[in-house]
Amino acid sequence: MSVRVVSAVRLVQQRSIVVLIGLLVALAGLIEIIRPGAVNASWVSNILEFAAPLGILAAGQTLVVITGGIDLSVANVATAAAYIMASQAPYGVTRAIVAGLLVGVVVGLVNGVGVAVFRVQPLIMTLAMGLVVTGSLNVYSQAAIRSVPGVPAVIHALGSGTVLGYVPVSLFLWAPLAVLLILGLRGTGFGRLLYALGDNLEATRLAGVRAWQVLLANYAACGLLSAVAGLVLSGTVNAADLSLATVLLLPSVAAVVIGGTSIFGGSGSYSGTIVGALILTVLNSVLTLLDVPDAVKQVLYGAIIVILAAAYTRVLGHD
Amino acid sequence: MASTAVAEAPRPAGFRFGRAARRYGWTVAVYALLALLMVITIAIKPDYGSFEWNTLTLAALPLAFAAVAQTIVVLSGGIDLSVGPLMALANVLALRAMLGHDLNYSLVVALIVLLEVTLAGALNGAIIVVTRVPDIVITLATSFIWAGLALLVLAKPTPGIPLDFQNLAQGSTFSPWVPNALLVLLVIPLVWIPLRRSRAGLAIYAVGSDRNAAFRSGVNLGWSRLLAYAVCGFFAACGGLALSMTTGVGTPLAGTYYTLSGVSAIVLGGVSLAGGRGGMLGPVAAAYILSLIPAVLIYLGIDPNYGQMIQGVLIVIVVMIGGLGVVLRRA
Amino acid sequence: MGTKPTGRTPTIPNNLTTEVSDFKQLQERIVKLMLGPVADEVAAEAASPSAPATGAVAVEVRDLKAGILTDITFTLRFGEVLGVAALEGQGQQELFECLAGVRRSESGQIVVGGKTRTFRHPADAIRTGLVLIPADRLQALLRQRSVRENIALPLVNRISRWGPINTRREKRRVEKAVKRLQIDTRVQSEVRRLSGGNQQKVGIARWLVGGFQTLLCFDPTRGIDIGTKRQIYGLIKELAAGGSAVLLFTSELPEIQLACNRVIVLFGGRLVDEMPAAEADEKALLRAAHGLPAEADAEQQA
Numbered sequence: 001m002s003v004r005v006v007s008a009v010r011l012v013q014q015r016s017i018v019v020l021i022g023l024l025v026a027l028a029g030l031i032e033i034i035r036p037g038a039v040n041a042s043w044v045s046n047i048l049e050f051a052a053p054l055g056i057l058a059a060g061q062t063l064v065v066i067t068g069g070i071d072l073s074v075a076n077v078a079t080a081a082a083y084i085m086a087s088q089a090p091y092g093v094t095r096a097i098v099a100g101l102l103v104g105v106v107v108g109l110v111n112g113v114g115v116a117v118f119r120v121q122p123l124i125m126t127l128a129m130g131l132v133v134t135g136s137l138n139v140y141s142q143a144a145i146r147s148v149p150g151v152p153a154v155i156h157a158l159g160s161g162t163v164l165g166y167v168p169v170s171l172f173l174w175a176p177l178a179v180l181l182i183l184g185l186r187g188t189g190f191g192r193l194l195y196a197l198g199d200n201l202e203a204t205r206l207a208g209v210r211a212w213q214v215l216l217a218n219y220a221a222c223g224l225l226s227a228v229a230g231l232v233l234s235g236t237v238n239a240a241d242l243s244l245a246t247v248l249l250l251p252s253v254a255a256v257v258i259g260g261t262s263i264f265g266g267s268g269s270y271s272g273t274i275v276g277a278l279i280l281t282v283l284n285s286v287l288t289l290l291d292v293p294d295a296v297k298q299v300l301y302g303a304i305i306v307i308l309a310a311a312y313t314r315v316l317g318h319d
Numbered sequence: 320m321a322s323t324a325v326a327e328a329p330r331p332a333g334f335r336f337g338r339a340a341r342r343y344g345w346t347v348a349v350y351a352l353l354a355l356l357m358v359i360t361i362a363i364k365p366d367y368g369s370f371e372w373n374t375l376t377l378a379a380l381p382l383a384f385a386a387v388a389q390t391i392v393v394l395s396g397g398i399d400l401s402v403g404p405l406m407a408l409a410n411v412l413a414l415r416a417m418l419g420h421d422l423n424y425s426l427v428v429a430l431i432v433l434l435e436v437t438l439a440g441a442l443n444g445a446i447i448v449v450t451r452v453p454d455i456v457i458t459l460a461t462s463f464i465w466a467g468l469a470l471l472v473l474a475k476p477t478p479g480i481p482l483d484f485q486n487l488a489q490g491s492t493f494s495p496w497v498p499n500a501l502l503v504l505l506v507i508p509l510v511w512i513p514l515r516r517s518r519a520g521l522a523i524y525a526v527g528s529d530r531n532a533a534f535r536s537g538v539n540l541g542w543s544r545l546l547a548y549a550v551c552g553f554f555a556a557c558g559g560l561a562l563s564m565t566t567g568v569g570t571p572l573a574g575t576y577y578t579l580s581g582v583s584a585i586v587l588g589g590v591s592l593a594g595g596r597g598g599m600l601g602p603v604a605a606a607y608i609l610s611l612i613p614a615v616l617i618y619l620g621i622d623p624n625y626g627q628m629i630q631g632v633l634i635v636i637v638v639m640i641g642g643l644g645v646v647l648r649r650a
Numbered sequence: 651m652g653t654k655p656t657g658r659t660p661t662i663p664n665n666l667t668t669e670v671s672d673f674k675q676l677q678e679r680i681v682k683l684m685l686g687p688v689a690d691e692v693a694a695e696a697a698s699p700s701a702p703a704t705g706a707v708a709v710e711v712r713d714l715k716a717g718i719l720t721d722i723t724f725t726l727r728f729g730e731v732l733g734v735a736a737l738e739g740q741g742q743q744e745l746f747e748c749l750a751g752v753r754r755s756e757s758g759q760i761v762v763g764g765k766t767r768t769f770r771h772p773a774d775a776i777r778t779g780l781v782l783i784p785a786d787r788l789q790a791l792l793r794q795r796s797v798r799e800n801i802a803l804p805l806v807n808r809i810s811r812w813g814p815i816n817t818r819r820e821k822r823r824v825e826k827a828v829k830r831l832q833i834d835t836r837v838q839s840e841v842r843r844l845s846g847g848n849q850q851k852v853g854i855a856r857w858l859v860g861g862f863q864t865l866l867c868f869d870p871t872r873g874i875d876i877g878t879k880r881q882i883y884g885l886i887k888e889l890a891a892g893g894s895a896v897l898l899f900t901s902e903l904p905e906i907q908l909a910c911n912r913v914i915v916l917f918g919g920r921l922v923d924e925m926p927a928a929e930a931d932e933k934a935l936l937r938a939a940h941g942l943p944a945e946a947d948a949e950q951q952a
Contacts, residue, residue, distance in 0.1 A: 070455060114635065118642035121592050123398070123455070124582060128634040131579055135628025142624050188814050189806030192799060199792040206752070206790045207856065208776040208807040250459050263453045266794045295470035302463030309460070310450035 016260045020275040027282045034289055043285075045166045051281040052170040053078075053159075053233035055274055057248055058255040059181055060225030062273045063218055065256050066185070068198040068265025069115060069122030071222050073130035074252055077107050078230030078245035080137045085231055086149035086240035087141075093152045101227045107133055108223020109216065116215035141242060151234050159235020170232050177228075181270045194218060198265025251280050254305045258312060279308075345589030346601040353604050356611050364618040369495035371614070376500035377565045379610035380488060381406065384558030385581035386588065386602035387507050388440075388551040393585060395547035396527035396594030397454040401443060401462035402555050402581050403574030408465050409436045409559025411473035414480055414569030422483035429484075433556045439465065440552015444545035462578065469571040480567045488564035500565070504603065506557055511599050514550065523547050528595025583634040584609055586641070609633075705729035707761075708864045708895035709749065709780065714758035717744040718919035722758070726864065726897055731890045733910030733927070734899040735935045741919040742899045746868045749897070750782035751775030762864075773807065779863025785872045787849045790856075793842040797833070798824050800841050800852050804860025827855035832881060847878030854885065864895040871900060883909040903935045917941040 032039045057074055064071045085100030107129060114125035151159075161169040185191035193214045196204045204211055233248070234240040259276030261268025283304060287297045361367045385402055392399040409432050416428040447457045491498040514520040522543040525533035534540055562573060586592065587608065588601030612633070613626035705728035714722040719741040726732050736742045747753035749760065751769035759766045762778040769775045772782070784790050792800050801824045805811060824837055831851040835844055841852060850870055857865065867886065871879040886909050890896050898909060906913055906927070913930040915923040915938040923938035937943075 110635075114639055114642070117646075118639040119646055120638045120642040124586050124592060124638055125635070127579055127582055128631050128638065131583070131631030132628055132635060133631075135625070135631050138624045139622065139628055142622065187817065188812060190812040192803075192806050192815070193812070195795060195799070196792050196803060199794050200789075203790050203792055204803070204807075206750075206772050206782060206784070207803045207860075208773040209803075210771060210773055213809060214812075250463055253456060253459055257452075257456050263456060266792070293471075295467045295474075298467030298470065299464050302460045302467065305460040305463075306446060306450070306452070306457060309452045309456050310446075313450060313452045 017269075017272055017275060020259065020272065020279065024275060024279050024282060027279065027286060031282070031286055031289060034286070038289065041166050045162060045168055047278065047281050047285060048171055049160060049162075049168040049236060050284075051277050052168065052174045053229045053236055053245075054248055054251055054255065054281060055174055055277040056177065056225055056232060057229035057245070057252045058259075058273045058277050059177065059270060060222035060229070061252045061256050062181075062259075062261055062268065062270050063194065063225075064122065064222045065253075065261050065263060066194045066198050066265055066268055067215060067218060068201075069126075069215075069219075070253065070263070071111065071126045071219070071226075072123065072249065073107060073111065073126040073133060074222065074226040074229075075245040075247075075249035076130040076133040076137075077104050077223055077226040078233060078248065079242065080107075080133050080230070081227035082151075082230040082234035082240040082244050083137060083141065083149070083242065085155070086151055086234060087144060089149065089152040093154055096152065097155075097231065100231055101224060104223040104225070104227025104230075105220050106223070108220035108226075111223065112216035112219030115219060116212035137242060149240055151238050151240055155231055155235040156238050157235070159232050160238065170236070173228075173232065177225075178270065178274060185270060190214065190217070195266055198267070200266075250302075250305070251277070254309070255280055258305075258308050260312070280305075346598070346604070349588055349601050349604045349608070353608050353611075356608060356615065360611065360615050360618065363615065369491070369498075372496065373489075373491060373498040373500065375607070375611060375614060376498050377489060378614070379607045380500045380503060380565055381558045381561040382577065382580055382584060382610055383504060383507075383603045383606040384554050384561055385577040386584035386606045387511070387599055388554035388558060389581040390585050390588070390590050390597065390599060390602050391523065391547050391554070392454075392551045393590055393592060394527045394594060394597060395523045395544055396530060397447065397544065397547065398458065398582070398592070399440075399443060399548065399551050400455065400458040400578055401465050402551065402558075403576065403578035404462045404465035404469060405436055405439060405552060405555035405574075406559040406562060406577050407469040407571055407574035408439065408472070409433075409556040410562045410573060411469050411569040411571050412436070413560055413563045414477060415472055417481055417484060417563075418479045420481060422481060425481050425484040429560055432560060433553060436556035436559065437549055437553040440555060441545060441549035443552065444548025447548070448541045448544055462574070466572070466574055469574070473569050473571050476568055476570045476572075478568045480563045480569070482567075485564050485567050488561065503561065503564075507554070507599060507603070510550070510553070515598075519543065519546055524595055526594075580606075580609055580630070583630070587634065587637050705893070705895075709897075710759075710761040711745075711749075712759040712761065714745070714748060714755055714760070716748050716753060716755040716758075717741070719744040719748075720919045722916075722921050724914055724921060724924070726895050728863075728893055728895045729890055730911040731886055731896040731898055731909050733906040733913040733930070734897065734916060735903055735906055735913050735930070735939055736899070736916035737939050738901070740916045740939075742916055743868070744919075745916070746782065746866050746897070746899065749775065749780055750866055751780070752782070776804070776807075776860075776862075779861075780866060781857045781860070781862040781864070782866045783850075783853050783857070783868065783870050785869035787846070787853050790853050791841050791849060794840060796838050797828070797835060797841055797844070797852055798837040801827055801837075801855045801859050803856055807860075823859045824855075827858040830858065831855050831885065845875075847874045850874055850882065851878070854882070862894065864897065865889060867896060867898045867900075869899055869901050871902070871905070879905075880908075903939070904932045906930055906935060907932075915939055 028039050057078060060074055061071055081100040081103045084103055085096045088096035088099045111126055111129050114120040114129070115122050158169055158173065163169060163172075185194065193204065193209060196209070197211055197214060201211060230245055233245055237244070255276035256268070256273050257263060257276070258279060259268070259272030259274070261272060283301065287300055292300070364371070385406060388402050389399060412432045412435060413428060416432070417425045420428070443458060443461050446461070447454050450457070486499070488500045488503050492502075522533065522538045523546065525536065525538050526540055526543045530540065533543075558577065563569065584605040585597070585602045587605035588597070588603070590597030590602060609630055612630055613623050616623055616626050616629070707725055708728045709726040711725075712723050718739075722741075722745060724732075734742050734745070744753065748755045748769070751772040751774050754770070760769070761767070762780065767774070767778055775781070782790075792803070798821070802820050805820060806815070828837060831854060833848050833851045833855065835848055841849060844852065854870070865886070871882055874882070883905065886896055886898060890911070900906060907930050910927050910930070912927060913925055913935065914921055915935065917939060918941065922941060925934065
């Protein structure tokens with residue numbers, strides 16, 4: 001390979017986020033071509049509004065993937081949190097929100113106990129817990145509620161309200177959260193430990209780290225973030241049904257992978273995930289614009305994720 | 320610490336038995352659990368007859384195939400999160416083609432569907448091998464693709480599987496206590512036993528247990544893994560056809576439950592998610608256990624909605640116990 | 651340079667090779683040529699063996715039993731480098747693992763700072779000042795992470811340290827350690843790109859930053875180039891001179907005399923011999939390591 005190409009690839013590897021943003025812009029450009037005039041401030045606002053729940057869901061996923069794990073229960077937790085919040089809302093909105101968030105924390109803790117204390121593989125632990133959550137939610141909905149609960153006004157405003165006409169309210173939640181996570185991963189002991197655990201669990205043990213403490217806290221954090229995402233999502237679509245967030249499981253993992261975090265753990269960042277989430281949301285927008293039936297959209301979505309992941313792995317030479 | 324050769328004490332006499340116990344112990348335990356559950360079921364419902372037994376074998380059949388499909392991939396060191404959607408795809412393809420036809424035509428359709436979905440499984444494997452993207456990501460994405468295709472083939476649940484075809488599983492040709500649904504399971508050993516004995520089968524185990532060692536022994540990693548995914552596709556297709564036979568309906572969205580339950584069944588069945596270890600007997604028994612639980616609940620008069628939750632809790636407990644074993648051995 | 655019996659090597663009747671009269675001399679000559687100007691410095695370090703230290707007791711091991719290890723009793727003092735000599739698999743791994751908290755002993759006591767300790771996790775051992783440098787350095791290192799993160803790892807190993815990192819202070823401490831160990835690479839580099847020698851130095855630097863009282867070095871120079879080897883031994887002696895206690899196992903018996911004050915020998919899981927470094931030449935060690943009683947004299951004929 002010529003020197004130019006090598007240094008170009010090296011640049012991409014180190015500044016992968018630049019490439020991702022470029023891809024994002026390219027996709028937006030594509031929309032503009034398909035339908036001139038579509039890419040305006042209102043469109044951007046829309047994208048941010050729909051990207052926020054995914055971005056927050058993918059935040060939890062990022063934390064878990066960095067440690068070399070995966071959380072396949074995030075969508076179920078998000079759905080459950082929203083449902084419980086909505087069903088408890090008539091008895092007090094604050095209480096309901098706390099209840100919803102608590103669901104996330106509790107499930108996260110159980111996941112953490114399974115993975116950290118009992119050394120169960122994250123894939124199977126979170127898969128099983130997802131089943132428990134869905135099953136429990138079904139039971140709860142049958143027992144407690146007659147009809148699908150409504151979403152309280154506060155949450156609705158959070159999910160779909162805008163400030164000054166264009167800035168989504170949820171951005172005021174997402175942005176500080178993003179800053180907290182990015183800085184936290186980079187500059188706190190906890191962040192360092194997440195990367196360390198993902199890279200070499202045995203090494204952390206030899207250095208005196210009690211891994212179970214970190215993992216437990218991490219999965220709980222992921223659960224909490226999933227719950228938050230669920231609440232925001234219910235506000236965005238103004239509904240809290242039993243399959244609210246089911247479709248977001250794949251995108252939550254895809255955003256993390258496309259954003260450059262290795263699924264094997266030990267590296268990555270939330271900033272990449274954010275761009276990944278934005279790309280996926282814009283991608284969804286493109287497919288919607290092409291006016292294809294939902295099923296075709298689904299097929300194309302899956303196919304494009306495969307292509308993006310493949311291209312990313314090839315270019316960045318992940319082993 | 321570096322692994323230096325440690326001078327080993329001479330092995331005690333019971334060592335051979337110990338090793339056999341460890342290898343087959345889990346499988347025996349699972350069958351014991353199944354037997355126990357059956358005893359409990361009959362105790363709860365004394366008039367448990369061949370009809371109930373038939374119902375159970377029908378319910379367990381698709382899940383058993385899903386578990387077997389997943390087992391092969393996991394043995395090779397991977398995982399396939401698209402097993403459920405592959406089953407759904409087979410199911411709806413079968414319905415679409417079989418609608419309004421007779422048994423012979425349906426059988427031909429069945430063969431074609433088996434081929435098609437096997438190829439889909441092979442495609443899963445090919446993508447994984449060629450792109451080098453981890454299997455979790457790829458199969459998560461392809462699960463979307465197969466589910467979407469299933470929806471394109473059949474937009475909503477539609478009945479119409481020819482009765483004769485259904486009876487292949489639903490009837491009891493030989494004896495009421497050996498229903499057809501049990502006989503259909505024979506497909507599994509028919510395919511698995513020759514495969515396991517063959518070089519290809521050995522290669523699959525090798526790739527799963529130590530990829531580097533397998534590579535250095537001359538195993539073609541790519542083809543072996545592709546084969547594992549293709550065979551997974553084959554059994555997923557069987558599962559989808561089983562769905563057609565047992566329900567008589569084409570359901571495009573049936574998939575997701577079977578992916579989760581399939582993985583659960585293989586963990587319950589003693590197959591190591593790390594790869595290279597395990598067989599078919601355990602997962603099939605586990606599939607029966609998982610299918611028995613909703614039935615037991617109904618007999619107990621408990622709301623069947625608890626079924627899913629209890630299945631999940633059971634899996635969680637089982638894997639935690641399994642993990643505990645590992646932890647205690649370390650300390 | 652491999653294990654060869656000391657003594658004379660017969661001449662090879664071939665007019666392309668010259669007569670070799672003393673193998674050991676040849677070895678030194680080759681090393682000198684390889685190291686260049688560093689050679690003299692290194693030679694000075696490999697000077698006369700040090701005498702046993704007389705500092706306070708750092709670690710006392712009593713009747714330790716674990717795996718093949720039986721009835722191990724010895725004392726390690728501050729200020730000394732205690733060498734462990736043994737052939738492969740004679741229990742040295744179990745000993746180090748017990749002291750590092752990686753493995754539970756079956757019976758016996760480990761006394762640190764006057765108190766009997768129970769180690770259930772390496773963190774327990776580290777709390778009492780015992781840290782481990784394993785032979786397989788990649789076991790202890792984070793391959794994808796930077797040198798800096800690797801070295802600073804002990805600084806975040808407790809819940810109380812999960813909070814924000816003082817980056818300036820961390821950088822200072824890391825760079826100090828890097829300089830002392832002469833790790834010739836940028837602190838941002840990923841550890842997996844480093845040479846084996848540098849990697850091992852990172853492993854040691856970590857504990858310079860993290861703090862320790864007793865260093866447990868298990869074959870720290872395995873597979874490392876000779877220059878770095880001598881550097882590491884030099885550092886070990888420095889650390890001991892500065893007051894730390896060091897327990898050192900190396901599979902290369904000739905090097906024991908280089909670094910240690912005193913040597914204990916393990917064979918079949920038992921402590922079979924103990925000698926001051928002055929007596930611990932390769933011959934004596936080999937005899938003891940094979941479980942043979944010490945011989946008074948006499949060189950073996952080749």
